[in-house]
Amino acid sequence: xxxxxxxxxxxxxxxxxxxxxxxxxxxxxxxxxxxxxxxxxxxxxxxxxxxxxxxxxxxxxxxxxxxxxxxxxxxxxxxxxxxxxxxxxxxxxxxxxxxxxxxxxxxxxxxxxxxxxxxxxxxxxxxxxxxxxxxxxxxxxxxxxxxxxxxxxxxxxxxxxxxxxxxxxxxxxxxxxxxxxxxxxxxxxxxxxxxxxxxxxxxxxxxxxxxxxxxxxxxxxxxxxxxxxxxxxxxxxxxxxxxxxxxxxxxxxxxxxx
Amino acid sequence: xxxxxxxxxxxxxxxxxxxxxxxxxxxxxxxxxxxxxxxxxxxxxxxxxxxxxxxxxxxxxxxxxxxxxxxxxxxxxxxxxxxxxxxxxxxxxxxxxxxxxxxxxxxxxxxxxxxxxxxxxxxxxxxxxxxxxxxxxxxxxxxxxxxxxxxxxxxxxxxxxxxxxxxxxxxxxxxxxxxxxxxxxxxxxxxxxxxxxxxxxxxxxxxxxxxxxxxxxxxxxxxxxxxxxxxxxxxxxxxxxxxxxxxxxxxxxxxxxx
DNA sequence: GCCACCAATATTGTCATACTTATTCACCTG
DNA sequence: CAGGTGAATAAGTATGACAATATTGGTGGC
Numbered sequence: 001x002x003x004x005x006x007x008x009x010x011x012x013x014x015x016x017x018x019x020x021x022x023x024x025x026x027x028x029x030x031x032x033x034x035x036x037x038x039x040x041x042x043x044x045x046x047x048x049x050x051x052x053x054x055x056x057x058x059x060x061x062x063x064x065x066x067x068x069x070x071x072x073x074x075x076x077x078x079x080x081x082x083x084x085x086x087x088x089x090x091x092x093x094x095x096x097x098x099x100x101x102x103x104x105x106x107x108x109x110x111x112x113x114x115x116x117x118x119x120x121x122x123x124x125x126x127x128x129x130x131x132x133x134x135x136x137x138x139x140x141x142x143x144x145x146x147x148x149x150x151x152x153x154x155x156x157x158x159x160x161x162x163x164x165x166x167x168x169x170x171x172x173x174x175x176x177x178x179x180x181x182x183x184x185x186x187x188x189x190x191x192x193x194x195x196x197x198x199x200x201x202x203x204x205x206x207x208x209x210x211x212x213x214x215x216x217x218x219x220x221x222x223x224x225x226x227x228x229x230x231x232x233x234x235x236x237x238x239x240x241x242x243x244x245x246x247x248x249x250x251x252x253x254x255x256x257x258x
Numbered sequence: 259x260x261x262x263x264x265x266x267x268x269x270x271x272x273x274x275x276x277x278x279x280x281x282x283x284x285x286x287x288x289x290x291x292x293x294x295x296x297x298x299x300x301x302x303x304x305x306x307x308x309x310x311x312x313x314x315x316x317x318x319x320x321x322x323x324x325x326x327x328x329x330x331x332x333x334x335x336x337x338x339x340x341x342x343x344x345x346x347x348x349x350x351x352x353x354x355x356x357x358x359x360x361x362x363x364x365x366x367x368x369x370x371x372x373x374x375x376x377x378x379x380x381x382x383x384x385x386x387x388x389x390x391x392x393x394x395x396x397x398x399x400x401x402x403x404x405x406x407x408x409x410x411x412x413x414x415x416x417x418x419x420x421x422x423x424x425x426x427x428x429x430x431x432x433x434x435x436x437x438x439x440x441x442x443x444x445x446x447x448x449x450x451x452x453x454x455x456x457x458x459x460x461x462x463x464x465x466x467x468x469x470x471x472x473x474x475x476x477x478x479x480x481x482x483x484x485x486x487x488x489x490x491x492x493x494x495x496x497x498x499x500x501x502x503x504x505x506x507x508x509x510x511x512x513x514x515x516x
Numbered sequence: 517g518c519c520a521c522c523a524a525t526a527t528t529g530t531c532a533t534a535c536t537t538a539t540t541c542a543c544c545t546g
Numbered sequence: 547c548a549g550g551t552g553a554a555t556a557a558g559t560a561t562g563a564c565a566a567t568a569t570t571g572g573t574g575g576c
Contacts, residue, residue: 026529026530027529027530028330028529028530052555052556052557053556053557054556062530062531063530063531063532064531064532064533065323065326065529065530065531065532066529066530066531068323068327068557068558069326069327069330069529072286072327072330072331072334073330073331073333073334074334075331076330076331076332076334076335076358076360077334077335078359082556082557082558083538083539083556083557084537084538084539084540084555084556084557084558085538085539085540085541085554085555085556085557086539086540086556086557087555087556087557088556088557093439093442094439094442094443094445096443097355097357097358097443098439098440098443099355099357099440099443099444100334100355100358101336102334119438119439119440120440122388122392122438122440123385123388123438123440123441125388126384126385126386126387126388126389127381127384127385128384129384130380130381130383130384131384134380180377180380180381181351181352181356181377182356182357182377182378182380182381183381184351184352185352185354185355185356185357186357187352284557284558284559285558285559286558286559310526310527310528311527311528312527320559320560321559321560321561322560322561322562323558323559323560323561324558324559324560326528326529327558340527340528340529341527341528341567341568342526342527342528342529342566342567342568343525343526343527343528343566343567343568343569344526344527344528344567344568344569345526345527345528346527346528
């Protein structure tokens with residue numbers, strides 16, 4: 001119940017470190033993260049009314065400006081809705097913008113559950129498969145070169161962080177080559193999924209897993225190079241499924257031990 | 259091309275009417291929409307610095323509170339990023355949250371281009387195909403019943419608005435039955451796509467088009483009822499492709515005429 | 517003449533307080 | 547009992563001052 005001290009920012013830290021974002025530590029972002037996490041974690045139930053401004057003001061010891069800007073940010077992400085005389089209501093989850101990087105991060109802060117990782121893998125399969133197929137049809141030679149280069153860098157990576165960086169770079173390059181702006185827009189989601197997966201278990205530490213991961217990514221790149229859309233689809237599906245399976249397997253075995 | 263005069267809120271109005279949202283007309287949302295549209299329309303270039311607070315303050319004739327809350331909202335959607343002493347920078351498009359309902363609406367305000375509609379159809383295919391397949395595996399009997407009921411209502415619809423409403427209801431039901439929270443979260447996107455498509459051309463006005471649209475939706479429902487995942491996939495792909503093709507065809511023929 | 521450091525400055529960030537507007541709920545009137 | 551009416555409450559808006567921060571350019575030392 002006490003959040004006062006401690007400021008636990010476990011997975012958030014990792015993601016921020018990887019992406020280089022979220023450097024600024026404003027007051028308003030403190031309130032934002034506390035409130036955002038409190039809502040996502042269910043501390044404030046969906047459909048319920050948040051404490052009125054005055055009370056939150058007292059709780060956070062900040063100015064009204066700061067509090068209100070934080071709440072406006074939450075409203076922009078679809079988590080809450082303010083109405084005069086009623087108060088500020090927590091919206092039902094299906095109104096939340098789950099594709100938002102912050103909202104995703106808050107979900108991970110309460111420990112990534114297997115079911116959530118699976119949902120993530122499912123959307124990734126949907127979107128990235130399509131991106132791979134489109135990339136196969138529309139890629140330029142430059143873009144194909146970038147893909148192959150990213151795979152080579154993955155193969156040569158020596159630390160989990162390095163590997164994650166190049167893996168992400170690869171998936172961004174596919175999205176870019178698809179020529180569809182929406183595909184590029186979900187890189188935040190991919191980023192989160194990869195970071196979570198690698199936090200749990202990186203293939204770098206297991207030679208045969210590394211080899212397999214690199215091989216399947218190379219297959220994607222090759223299929224796109226060959227303008228082979230069905231092949232790119234299938235390879236992408238395998239890449240995502242494999243990554244999820246490794247993380248989920250590790251989580252379950254860790255769970256059964258405890 | 260001229261939008262200069264009178265606050266053209268064409269597609270925005272339709273979407274608001276359909277979804278029942280965006281009723282409130284506060285000062286801050288005026289500024290938000292003006293700025294959001296200005297950024298999305300390229301009036302403020304990506305990477306450029308917005309005018310400083312003082313200037314915008316003077317331009318909009320509102321208090322600093324209002325302006326700053328509007329900017330914070332834009333920042334929450336990934337369109338801008340403010341830094342002390344530097345100013346407020348327009349972020350590159352790949353940082354924008356294109357899945358956000360407002361950001362989408364701003365894109366439509368400047369006239370939906372065929373290429374944008376196509377991108378939208380492509381992501382929808384990616385996500386909703388997967389949703390349909392998952393729904394086929396996980397649906398409850400109740401959910402299957404909802405799907406069939408929605409199709410029946412589509413068939414009986416008499417106005418374009420009515421048809422659009424039940425079409426949306428159908429796609430939401432599929433997302434719901436998939437059991438994946440992300441799928442439900444993109445209904446804003448589907449909503450926008452459907453509204454745009456029906457604004458351009460509704461199948462209600464053409465008996466054979468209506469029949470075809472209803473038939474393909476019924477095929478999706480039936481496949482999900484039969485727990486036939488591949489069938490649901492294929493039917494969903496056809497439904498989305500068909501809707502896009504009709505809208506795109508109508509737009510091109512209208513364009514060649516002018 | 518080059519480099520490192522520091523101060524001036526411009527821009528966003530934060531604060532405190534007062535006032536306005538909208539909406540619900542209860543009361544009061546017909 | 548129905549319907550309007552007003553008080554109470556919460557968010558919305560305004561304003562002016564001060565703090566934090568990072569760039570820019572100057573200043574001094576080497």
